[in-house]
Amino acid sequence: MMKDIENTDSVSYKRSLLIGMLLGCANSKISATTKPLKAEFTVKHSVSQLDLAHWKATEIERLFAVKVRYTEQQKCLSFSAGRRVRIVHQWFHCGERKTITPKIRFMDHPIGLTMLLCDVGSMRRQKKQHKTGSLYYAKPSLTIAVRPFIEIEIALLLTHIKTLFGAEGYIKSAHRAKTIRFNPENSQIIWQGVRRWIPEISSMHSKFQEAILAYGK
Secondary structure (H helix, E strand, O other), X not given: OOOOOOOOOOHHHHXXXXXXXXXXXXXXXXXXXXXXXXXXXXXXOXXXXXXXXXXXXXXXXXXXXXXXXXXXXXXXXXXXXXXXXXXXXXXXXXXXXXXXXXXXXXXXXXXXXXXXXXXXXXXXXXXXXXXXXXXXXXXXXXXXXXXXXXXXXXXXXXXXXXHHHOOOOEXXXXXXXXXXXXXXXXXHHHHHHHHHHOOOOHHHHHHOHHHHHHHOO
């Protein structure tokens, strides 16, 4: 049972937002030039998701009282912050590589998985065949790209999603690209948990249009 879910200023919300971003499109490093030490997060988005970059910049400034540096030409935003941001960086790094550790349990607010889906999630619709031979499309399924991670790490994320939302997925590997996939039934369970946290912006409405139509807004 997720506690304090309505409080978007809670430690759970802040921490989960950072973790979801980091496991998605964000990268982080320790800035050795500052004392006390700070972690610097950098996020790049495509032109089609510039509104998501703006949304993140506004939310980060609201939550952490830091100045987000944004370069629209490079489609990149970055910010540096101290203890909480630095700890999240340390939890999910092994040397120079992003990793998933048992600390994933601290991504305990739906905004974390929401950010991961916004960054590297997608919708799939499989073509199926009726007994009569006619073709139809199944309800949409959620997919999460997890290429930077190894299977034992991805399994930790899958277990956490099952614990938090009650949805089961599986790992699909093809040509060195790894994804987490959920069937339509489990996709609907996840969607019910994250839909209210999807940013109200054009790119996300387009990205999840099939889920909205199939499972509700």
